[in-house]
Amino acid sequence: MELEYEPSESQKHVQITFFSNDSEIRVPDSVFDVPTSVECDDLNLLLNKTAAASDDQWKDRRFEFLVGDTFLRTSLEEFIEEYEVGTETVVKVEYVIGIEAPKPVHDIQAPDWVSSVQICNGHIFSTTYGGDIVIVDKKGKETKLATSSADRLLKCSSIVTKPTKGATHLDGIEFLVGGENQLLTLYGIEKGALFEKVLLRGHERAVECVSVNSNSSRAISGSVDTNLKVWNLESSDESTTFEKDEEEKAQKRRKKETKTKVPMVTIGGHRDKVSAVEWCPWKSGNAFSCSWDHTIVEWDLELAGEVSRIKGPKSFTDIPYSPSERTSYFKLYRRNPKTI
Numbered sequence: 337m338e339l340e341y342e343p344s345e346s347q348k349h350v351q352i353t354f355f356s357n358d359s360e361i362r363v364p365d366s367v368f369d370v371p372t373s374v375e376c377d378d379l380n381l382l383l384n385k386t387a388a389a390s391d392d393q394w395k396d397r398r399f400e401f402l403v404g405d406t407f408l409r410t411s412l413e414e415f416i417e418e419y420e421v422g423t424e425t426v427v428k429v430e431y432v433i434g435i436e437a438p439k440p441v442h443d444i445q446a447p448d449w450v451s452s453v454q455i456c457n458g459h460i461f462s463t464t465y466g467g468d469i470v471i472v473d474k475k476g477k478e479t480k481l482a483t484s485s486a487d488r489l490l491k492c493s494s495i496v497t498k499p500t501k502g503a504t505h506l507d508g509i510e511f512l513v514g515g516e517n518q519l520l521t522l523y524g525i526e527k528g529a530l531f532e533k534v535l536l537r538g539h540e541r542a543v544e545c546v547s548v549n550s551n552s553s554r555a556i557s558g559s560v561d562t563n564l565k566v567w568n569l570e571s572s573d574e575s576t577t578f579e580k581d582e583e584e585k586a587q588k589r590r591k592k593e594t595k596t597k598v599p600m601v602t603i604g605g606h607r608d609k610v611s612a613v614e615w616c617p618w619k620s621g622n623a624f625s626c627s628w629d630h631t632i633v634e635w636d637l638e639l640a641g642e643v644s645r646i647k648g649p650k651s652f653t654d655i656p657y658s659p660s661e662r663t664s665y666f667k668l669y670r671r672n673p674k675t676i
Contacts, residue, residue, distance in 0.1 A: 347371050347372075347373065348371065348372045348413065349369050349370065349371050349372065350369075350370060350371075350372050350412060350416070350423045350427055351367050351368065351369055351370075351423075351426045351427065352367070352368050352370055352412075352426065352427045352428075352429050353365065353366065353367050353368070353426050353427075353428055353429065354366075354368075354383055354386075354429050354430075354431055355428060355429075355430055355431075356430060356431050356432065357430075358432065358433070361387075361397070361431070361433065363383060363386050363387045363390070364386065364390050366386065367426055368382060370382070370412070372411065372412045372413035372416065373411050373412070373413055374411065374412050375410070375411050375412075376400070376401060376408060376409075379399070379401055379408075379429070379431075380398060380399055383399055383431060384396045384397065397433060397434070398433075398434035399431040399432065399433065399434050400431070400432050400433075400434045401429050401430065401431050401432075402429070402430040402431075402432070403415060403419070403421060403427065403428070403429055403430075404419070404421075406419060408429070412427075442475065442476035443476075444460070444472055444476045446462060446464055446468070446470060447464060447466055447468050447470070447484070448464035448465050448466030448467075448468060449464060449465040449466075450462050450463070450464055451463050451464055451465050451489075451490055451491050451492065451515075452490070452491070452492050452493040452513075453493075454493050454494065454495050454511065456495045456498055456509055456511070457498060457499065457505060457506065457509065458473060458474050459471055459472065459473055459474070459479070459506065460472050460473075460474070461493060461495070461511060462493075463490035463491070463492070463493050463513050463515070464490060465489050465490070465491075466484070466489070467484055467485040467487065467488045467489060467490055467515075468482065468483070468484045468485075468490070469482060469483050469484075469490070469493075469513060469523070469530070470482045471506075471530075479506070480528070481506070481525065481528070481529075481530045483530055487517075488515050488516060488517045489515050489516035489517075489542075490513050490514070490515040490516075491514060491515045491516065491542060491543060491544055491545075492513065492514045492515070492543060492544060492545045492546045492557075493511060493512060493513045493514075493546070494511065494512045494546045494547055494548045494555065495509070495510075495511045495548065496510040496511055496512055496522065496548050496552050496555070496569060497509065497510040497552050506525050506528070507525055507526055507527065507528065508524075508525065508526070509524070509525045510522060510523065510524045510525075510533065510552075511523055512536075512546050512548065512555060514543030514544075514545075514546050514557060515542060515543060516542045517542075518537070518539045518540065518541060518542065518543060518559075519535055519536065519537055519539075519543070520535070520536035520539075520543055520546060520555070520557055520567070521534075521535055521536070522534040522535075522536070522569070532594045533594065533595070534569075534594065534595045534596070534597055535594050535595070535596045535597070536555070536557075536565075536567050536596075536597050536598075536599075537578065537596055537597070537598060538565050538598050538599040538602070539557065539559040539561055539563065539565060540559070540561040540563075541559050541560035541561040541609075542559060542560045543557055543558075543559050544558050544559055544560060544609055544610060544611055544612075545557065545558045545610060545611060545612045545613045546558075546613065547613045547614050547615055547623070548569070548615075549615045549620065550615070550620070552569060553568070553569055553570050554566060554567065554568065554569060554600075554637075555567040555569055556613050556615065556623050556625075556637070557613065558609075558610025558611070558612070558613045558625055558627075559609065559610060560609040560610075561609075562604065562606045562607060562608060562609060562610060562627070562629075563602055563603065563604050563606075563610070564602070564603040564604075564605075564606075564610060564613065564623075564625055564635065565599040565601070565602050565603070566599060566600045566601040566603070566637055567597060567599055567600060568597065568600050573597075576597045576598050576599070576600055577595060577596070577597055577598075578596040578597060578598050601637065601640050603635060603637075603640050605633060605635075605642055606625065606627040606629050606631065606633070607627070607629040608627050608628035608629035608651070609627060609628050610625050610626075610627050611626055611627055611628055611651070611652060611653045611654065612625065612626050612652070612653065612654045612655045613625045613655075614655050614656070614657050616634065617657055621636060621637055621638045622634055622635060622636055622637065622643060623635050623637055624655055625655075626652035626653070626654070626655045627651070627652065628651040628652075628653075629651070630647055630648050630649065630650060630651055630652070631645055631646065631647050631648070631652070632645070632646045632648070632652055632655065633645045633646075
């Protein structure tokens with residue numbers, strides 16, 4: 337079978353065959369001669385026509401196509417050139433059911449550009465570049481706990497502790513936020529009120545990222561100052577609590593102050609800003625970081641040393657961890673310098 341296209345002397349053709357691992361959507365095996373200019377819509381039309389010709393009950397469906405392990409998102413010609421696909425033999429094209437793109441349940445308007453988002457107990461915690469902390473429920477209704485500070489630009493956040501009560505209960509939640517003022521602030525929610533519990537002071541430039549370990553006892557942060565810092569979040573810890581001198585204590589004795597802590601460890605090793613950090617899921621004393629210096633590094637935090645380093649062609653901006661049944665991997669996002 338051939339696709340109907342206007343003939344052209346310069347138009348190249350290639351032979352393809354379709355296959356699927358899903359027995360419910362298999363079509364008869366055939367070899368098709370198609371122009372290399374075809375795209376996904378053309379292949380969808382061809383595949384549906386082929387299936388309908390052998391099955392009167394067939395209903396048109398939208399398919400996605402793979403050549404090897406790579407999804408086809410361009411014309412066949414562009415794909416063949418980019419991935420150097422051999423065309424001397426029949427090209428095998430796998431087809432799978434196309435899943436409709438997710439649609440938003442709610443469109444929640446933020447007061448400024450959103451810099452981070454966390455989910456906890458049926459609520460969405462977000463920070464903005466305008467210094468806002470916004471907490472909304474799953475229906476998009478803003479709670480009365482939202483707060484704003486015009487003198488700071490917030491860049492990151494991480495949930496520290498969740499309450500043991502109901503799934504939608506907010507009291508007992510603690511979370512960290514960091515930003516342009518070089519500080520990390522630990523917030524708590526008690527009796528329906530949001531308040532500052534601890535200030536983490538130590539970075540010399542804006543805090544870009546923060547991650548809390550699985551038992552909520554430690555946090556690791558990265559900054560424009562190119563350093564990583566490890567923080568002790570245990571409430572009983574006094575070893576990293578910042579002590580003011582006696583004169584300063586006397587001046588502020590009557591004021592209720594927020595406790596300030598300093599880092600347990602400072603680790604240098606990147607040459608540009610640290611854009612993301614993540615605790616190692618299989619070794620509690622290790623963590624990963626990525627940077628605009630084109631590297632991803634695994635660190636041994638107990639020894640404050642580097643375990644391994646991967647160098648890439650561009651700056652990395654994020655490393656969210658994704659577990660699967662048999663393996664663990666990080667999804668890496670790269671920055672295109674042309675967009676900066």
